[in-house]
Amino acid sequence: MRAALTIASKDLKTELRSKEMISAMFLFSLLIVLAFRFGFEESVSAGSVDMPDLAAASLWICFSFSAIVGMHSSFAKEKDRETLEGLMLCPVERSELYLGKVISNMVLVFIVDVLSIAFFALFFAYDYGGNGLAVVVIALLGTVTLVLVGTLVAAISVNTKAREVLLPILLIPLIAFSVIMPSVTLTGDAIAGMATESVREIVSIAGFAVIFGVVGYLTADYVFEG
Amino acid sequence: MIEAKGISKTFGRRTVLDKVDLVVGDGEIVALMGPNGAGKTTLLRILATLLEPSSGEVVIQSMKVLDDPVIARKAIGVIGHSPYVYDDLTALENLSFYWSMYGLPRGKSEEAGRAMLERVGLSHRMHDRVAVFSKGMRQRLAIARALLHSPRILLLDEPFSSLDQKGVDLLSQILLEEKAKGRSILVVTHDVQRISTLADRADVLIGGRVGRSYDSRAIGKGELDIGYRTSIEGGIS
Numbered sequence: 001m002r003a004a005l006t007i008a009s010k011d012l013k014t015e016l017r018s019k020e021m022i023s024a025m026f027l028f029s030l031l032i033v034l035a036f037r038f039g040f041e042e043s044v045s046a047g048s049v050d051m052p053d054l055a056a057a058s059l060w061i062c063f064s065f066s067a068i069v070g071m072h073s074s075f076a077k078e079k080d081r082e083t084l085e086g087l088m089l090c091p092v093e094r095s096e097l098y099l100g101k102v103i104s105n106m107v108l109v110f111i112v113d114v115l116s117i118a119f120f121a122l123f124f125a126y127d128y129g130g131n132g133l134a135v136v137v138i139a140l141l142g143t144v145t146l147v148l149v150g151t152l153v154a155a156i157s158v159n160t161k162a163r164e165v166l167l168p169i170l171l172i173p174l175i176a177f178s179v180i181m182p183s184v185t186l187t188g189d190a191i192a193g194m195a196t197e198s199v200r201e202i203v204s205i206a207g208f209a210v211i212f213g214v215v216g217y218l219t220a221d222y223v224f225e226g
Numbered sequence: 227m228i229e230a231k232g233i234s235k236t237f238g239r240r241t242v243l244d245k246v247d248l249v250v251g252d253g254e255i256v257a258l259m260g261p262n263g264a265g266k267t268t269l270l271r272i273l274a275t276l277l278e279p280s281s282g283e284v285v286i287q288s289m290k291v292l293d294d295p296v297i298a299r300k301a302i303g304v305i306g307h308s309p310y311v312y313d314d315l316t317a318l319e320n321l322s323f324y325w326s327m328y329g330l331p332r333g334k335s336e337e338a339g340r341a342m343l344e345r346v347g348l349s350h351r352m353h354d355r356v357a358v359f360s361k362g363m364r365q366r367l368a369i370a371r372a373l374l375h376s377p378r379i380l381l382l383d384e385p386f387s388s389l390d391q392k393g394v395d396l397l398s399q400i401l402l403e404e405k406a407k408g409r410s411i412l413v414v415t416h417d418v419q420r421i422s423t424l425a426d427r428a429d430v431l432i433g434g435r436v437g438r439s440y441d442s443r444a445i446g447k448g449e450l451d452i453g454y455r456t457s458i459e460g461g462i463s
Contacts, residue, residue, distance in 0.1 A: 002326065003326070006327055010312070013314075014315060081313070082307075082310065083308075083311070085308065086308075086310025086311070086371075088276055089276065089304050091298075091299035091300040091328060092296065225278070
């Protein structure tokens with residue numbers, strides 16, 4: 001665990017200084033919220049749009065796409081700067097490398113999630129029906145699952161020539177039904193004050209988190225050596 | 227001691243290494259030479275556990291590396307084509323990071339990092355980010371990184387490249403000091419003159435095989451220089 005925390009701490013420190021990933025993720029998220037704001041301007045003004053559904057859908061587009069941008073960069077940077085080999089030379093289990101990247105990706109993606117929630121509240125002048133905290137908690141749950149599978153797929157795709165294309169091609173089908181759909185439903189229900197009725201979605205997202213976490217941890221040797 | 231026994235490596239249909247045997251004993255510096263594409267870097271990567279051989283095995287101090295590569299890596303220090311350091315960290319932070327990754331005692335990383343930077347002549351720049359370092363300074367930091375955990379085996383790929391004359395002399399001095407400590411040192415290089423003053427033996431790799439081996443007496447008599455030039459021109463003398 002020490003190596004995993006060392007990698008995560010190094011990643012966060014370098015990111016804090018360079019701001020390469022977080023600024024791209026931040027702008028991506030901001031752009032999506034703005035696009036929704038102007039796209040739905042008339043409907044929102046007329047009150048003809050269901051705000052919990054709009055918020056849930058647009059937020060999860062922000063979360064998932066900015067996460068893909070961030071997770072891709074976390075390995076691509078190491079590969080391009082040839083520091084990935086330096087990590088591979090260290091006497092640590094590959095599962096620790098995976099875990100370290102999961103932790104740092106999770107922190108960065110969750111920061112962008114919270115910023116996206118704030119952007120939506122700001123641009124739509126919306127208070128999430130007083131359930132903003134529930135939205136943040138659901139974002140955290142979905143992000144854990146998203147990052148566990150995304151980091152694994154990013155590690156697989158980083159050694160391929162078409163890694164920019166391969167990551168979304170492999171990841172989106174995996175997360176569409178396991179994370180995005182239940183999370184959108186859950187977020188919409190939470191805003192409407194009905195989160196307790198979405199136990200099935202909560203169990204589903206948590207279950208996939210466990211599955212992806214175990215698979216990532218156990219297959220890290222093969223993934224990184226590949 | 228590190229030993230490669232019958233190492234072969236193929237990429238698709240191309241055989242890069244063909245049953246290579248190589249031994250680097252304790253307190254020995256061995257130069258691995260050969261023309262471009264001879265398989266030197268591939269062999270070094272296999273010895274460093276970065277690549278698995280198609281057949282054959284690597285043994286470190288009578289332990290098969292593939293049985294427990296994590297333990298084997300503790301005994302190996304590598305200087306590769308890239309310095310493996312982070313631009314956004316300072317020189318000292320880079321060494322602290324690797325100190326922790328090697329599982330070395332907490333609380334001693336700064337002291338060890340400072341001592342190592344002193345040894346490679348970078349102590350005056352220890353708090354500067356690596357992004358502002360020249361190529362030669364990065365190479366010095368790579369040397370510090372490779373030596374940080376006091377490895378018994380040193381695998382160096384073109385370690386003199388990018389270094390100025392002072393750096394070359396410093397690295398030569400460091401290699402002799404490490405040799406005196408009983409380390410096994412393998413140096414991949416094209417620099418015949420430089421390695422002639424350091425190596426106990428030079429193996430020339432041609433077409434994926436050790437084509438010729440020169441002991442220190444032959445190296446001293448200038449046979450390595452002539453033999454190496456001939457091998458590069460296409461044949462083994």
